[in-house]
Amino acid sequence: MTDVGGLLKSMRHSPRFNGRSNLAHNVGRVLSTSGWRAMAKWKPGESPNPGGRPKIVLDDGRTLVQVAREHTLSAVETLVTLLDAESEAVRATAATALLDRGWGRPRQDLGIELKSDEAAASMLEQARRRAMGVSVPAPASSH
Numbered sequence: 001m002t003d004v005g006g007l008l009k010s011m012r013h014s015p016r017f018n019g020r021s022n023l024a025h026n027v028g029r030v031l032s033t034s035g036w037r038a039m040a041k042w043k044p045g046e047s048p049n050p051g052g053r054p055k056i057v058l059d060d061g062r063t064l065v066q067v068a069r070e071h072t073l074s075a076v077e078t079l080v081t082l083l084d085a086e087s088e089a090v091r092a093t094a095a096t097a098l099l100d101r102g103w104g105r106p107r108q109d110l111g112i113e114l115k116s117d118e119a120a121a122s123m124l125e126q127a128r129r130r131a132m133g134v135s136v137p138a139p140a141s142s143h
Contacts, residue, residue, distance in 0.1 A: 076101075 042048055056064040082094035 058064070058067065076098070079094045079098050082090055083098075085091050085094070
């Protein structure tokens with residue numbers, strides 16, 4: 001494997017070293033020749049971390065999720081208590097947290113307007129029928 005530190009040291013004393021761009025170019029050359037770049041490429045459908053994010057496990061064997069869920073009632077009671085706080089910001093935050101968890105977050109209007117299109121509706125209906133195994137007549141020719 002190429003010695004990155006030695007290469008960087010020699011580059012600093014090189015007459016061709018002109019700052020960052022040359023440094024980045026040469027470090028990239030070292031990484032590609034050492035195989036690091038090849039190790040960072042994954043095939044389609046392959047995950048660099050197939051097990052997913054590791055779970056945080058405490059000394060007693062419980063996960064962080066389990067501990068948080070054990071304190072749900074206490075946390076909700078705290079939010080209810082904060083509804084009577086003097087600060088309007090604290091009351092609003094507590095109310096929002098309670099409503100979001102109890103009723104779900106409100107839908108956001110994305111400003112997308114869908115217009116009815118008979119051709120698209122017909123195609124969707126045909127696809128739905130095919131998926132259900134219902135025979136679909138061939139569309140009429142528009143010639």
